[in-house]
Amino acid sequence: MLVSVEWLNNNLKDVKVVEIGYNPQINYYEGHIPGAVLINWRDFLDDNSRDFASPGKLSKVLGNAGINNDDLIVLYSEMNNRYAFYVYWILKAYGHSNLAVLNGGIYKWLKEGYPIESDGVVVNKKSEYKARKPDWSSRILVWELLSKLKEFVLIDSRSKEEYDGLTTAPPEHKCEQTQMSGHIPGAKNIPWTILLNEDETMKSRDELERIFSWLSKEDKIVVYCRTGARASVAWYALKEVLGFKLVRLYDGSWVEYGNMVGVPVEKSVSDRF
Numbered sequence: 001m002l003v004s005v006e007w008l009n010n011n012l013k014d015v016k017v018v019e020i021g022y023n024p025q026i027n028y029y030e031g032h033i034p035g036a037v038l039i040n041w042r043d044f045l046d047d048n049s050r051d052f053a054s055p056g057k058l059s060k061v062l063g064n065a066g067i068n069n070d071d072l073i074v075l076y077s078e079m080n081n082r083y084a085f086y087v088y089w090i091l092k093a094y095g096h097s098n099l100a101v102l103n104g105g106i107y108k109w110l111k112e113g114y115p116i117e118s119d120g121v122v123v124n125k126k127s128e129y130k131a132r133k134p135d136w137s138s139r140i141l142v143w144e145l146l147s148k149l150k151e152f153v154l155i156d157s158r159s160k161e162e163y164d165g166l167t168t169a170p171p172e173h174k175c176e177q178t179q180m181s182g183h184i185p186g187a188k189n190i191p192w193t194i195l196l197n198e199d200e201t202m203k204s205r206d207e208l209e210r211i212f213s214w215l216s217k218e219d220k221i222v223v224y225c226r227t228g229a230r231a232s233v234a235w236y237a238l239k240e241v242l243g244f245k246l247v248r249l250y251d252g253s254w255v256e257y258g259n260m261v262g263v264p265v266e267k268s269v270s271d272r273f
């Protein structure tokens, strides 16, 4: 579910607002939505790998933030809300269905003149959260992707420059290069920014239908980007807005694929790396 800034402002007392922090998390301290707790996106991951937190760890993270299983969680994040969609995808897998992303995130909130708080970190009374074992039917791992590559309709949510092989990372992630540039063979490039309006809200259902009109409801769709965050916006648009049933996120994405030996890669320009 997407909620508007107006709706959130009217319902702040009845929901748990969570800002998903990236590094550095200065933005939260400079100003955040009143009552919003800060949880870093890495807290949703395992401590020692890029896999996801165990149900035990997730229960602790959400419990420490004062969140209960029945709470309506409203997520927003830095980086154009991309980590809010990513965490939405993770929490859905863990069975938290009372979940929303703030449409347009903090950018839209500020633009509309709603109040912010900047007097330190919000600390809620701890609660007893119980995360269930995750259902990863919306996720695909690289071995399955590679073994059935031709079965899938692949959507690459990165920028055209990344897709074309001109760069391996967007400017905000320049330090984290991959060995190879290009894209997974057969993938179609639908940069994630196409799905958003200028005010960072998601495009209307009609506009999204037009963007994805080349897909059929039976297609087995796989979306990917560099680490899974931008592609989670496409996953949301396809699954939650347009109702495509067979859409999965390859969260290993280019950071995994572009560092693998011997996997097929397509690029639109000659090798520059």
Ligand SMILES: O=S(=O)([O-])[S-]
Pocket: 082, 173, 225, 226, 227, 228, 229, 230, 231
């Ligand atoms: O948004 S990202 O995961 O591609 S860096």
